[in-house]
Amino acid sequence: MIASGNGLEATKKAYEMITAGEDVLDGVVAGVNLVEEDPKDMSVGYGGLPNERGVVQLDSACMHGPTHQAGAVACIENIKYPSQVAKLVLWRTDHVLLVGRGALEFARAHGFEEEDLLTDRARQVWLRWKENLSDTDDWLAPEPEPQTQGVGDGQSWMNPGRYYDHGLYDHGEDIELLAQRVMRHRPTGTIHCSGMDSSGNVSCVTTTSGLAMKIPGRVGDSPIIGAGLYCDNEIGSCGSTGRGEANLQNQCSFAAVELMRSGMEPAEAGLEVLRRVANHSHPRLLNDEGEPAFGLQFYLIRKDGKHAGVTMRGKGKFAITDKDGTRHEELVSLF
Numbered sequence: 609m610i611a612s613g614n615g616l617e618a619t620k621k622a623y624e625m626i627t628a629g630e631d632v633l634d635g636v637v638a639g640v641n642l643v644e645e646d647p648k649d650m651s652v653g654y655g656g657l658p659n660e661r662g663v664v665q666l667d668s669a670c671m672h673g674p675t676h677q678a679g680a681v682a683c684i685e686n687i688k689y690p691s692q693v694a695k696l697v698l699w700r701t702d703h704v705l706l707v708g709r710g711a712l713e714f715a716r717a718h719g720f721e722e723e724d725l726l727t728d729r730a731r732q733v734w735l736r737w738k739e740n741l742s743d744t745d746d747w748l749a750p751e752p753e754p755q756t757q758g759v760g761d762g763q764s765w766m767n768p769g770r771y772y773d774h775g776l777y778d779h780g781e782d783i784e785l786l787a788q789r790v791m792r793h794r795p796t797g798t799i800h801c802s803g804m805d806s807s808g809n810v811s812c813v814t815t816t817s818g819l820a821m822k823i824p825g826r827v828g829d830s831p832i833i834g835a836g837l838y839c840d841n842e843i844g845s846c847g848s849t850g851r852g853e854a855n856l857q858n859q860c861s862f863a864a865v866e867l868m869r870s871g872m873e874p875a876e877a878g879l880e881v882l883r884r885v886a887n888h889s890h891p892r893l894l895n896d897e898g899e900p901a902f903g904l905q906f907y908l909i910r911k912d913g914k915h916a917g918v919t920m921r922g923k924g925k926f927a928i929t930d931k932d933g934t935r936h937e938e939l940v941s942l943f
């Protein structure tokens with residue numbers, strides 16, 4: 609089992625279930641459910657940072673290697689486990705992707721209860737962001753001036769140079785400090801988990817609250833088959849976290865699986881798709897060295913059991929559980 613860095617418990621859970629004989633897809637979905645329900649992970653599910661209107665909108669997709677079936681939901685609101693709804697789209701409809709109101713109605717038809725996913729902490733961070741967007745509108749930050757002044761200058765949210773921190777974990781710090789952290793580095797975050805059983809059957813799932821403070825209705829890469837995830841039971845599996853738009857423009861998870869089909873090692877395939885993204889990136893997204901200033905990661909497993917995690921820039925870790933246990937390993941970076 610392989611997952612993004614926030615997926616240690618997810619890979620462990622998936623491994624336990626799959627080695628006990630459960631279907632790989634059931635295992636990886638149950639794994640990511642642990643993160644969807646964790647209010648401290650502010651990039652996924654309950655507790656995720658909302659869109660610019662203060663509404664949590666979630667994206668998720670899953671794919672089942674043995675049948676090559678896929679299911680996904682995008683912009684779904686008020687449902688704590690969007691990955692479970694994606695799995696129902698896969699098994700219980702003749703479709704692949706349901707969005708917005710239709711996705712919610714489908715979830716309700718299957719007995720999911722609606723609940724408010726915006727935690728008080730996420731609401732306060734969103735509010736502070738809103739109050740710091742402009743000093744010529746009517747939203748005022750509390751007096752005395754918080755230390756966030758000058759940090760939430762609006763620019764940081766639009767400057768792609770800041771768009772590379774992955775994930776946002778709430779350590780319970782003072783809310784002003786948390787808001788400051790968010791405003792300094794616009795967080796992205798998601799969990800992806802891919803798994804393979806001892807017979808070589810693969811499956812994968814990706815789930816997210818997407819880009820914090822996004823335009824309502826924005827759909828990222830996570831629920832798009834071929835971008836946020838893809839698997840082929842003959843080859844392996846790949847999934848992603850990071851700047852969704854870059855992944856959508858290059859269909860990287862599909863491309864990476866195809867590169868592994870042509871004989872590439874998982875790390876090589878992952879670095880090659882990152883290179884394509886880098887070569888296709890708009891100049892406004894590049895740093896002074898001409899490199900993408902944003903973060904993007906891929907997690908790959910190949911049918912022979914080889915695996916890798918790769919990242920566009922900097923250091924980072926991904927999660928693994930296999931017969932040697934549960935651990936973090938280092939991402940290989942392009943820049």
Ligand code: ASP
Nearest residue numbers: 796797798818828850852
């Ligand atoms: N890929 C996600 C999205 O673009 C966000 C992330 O993983 O950081 O919605």
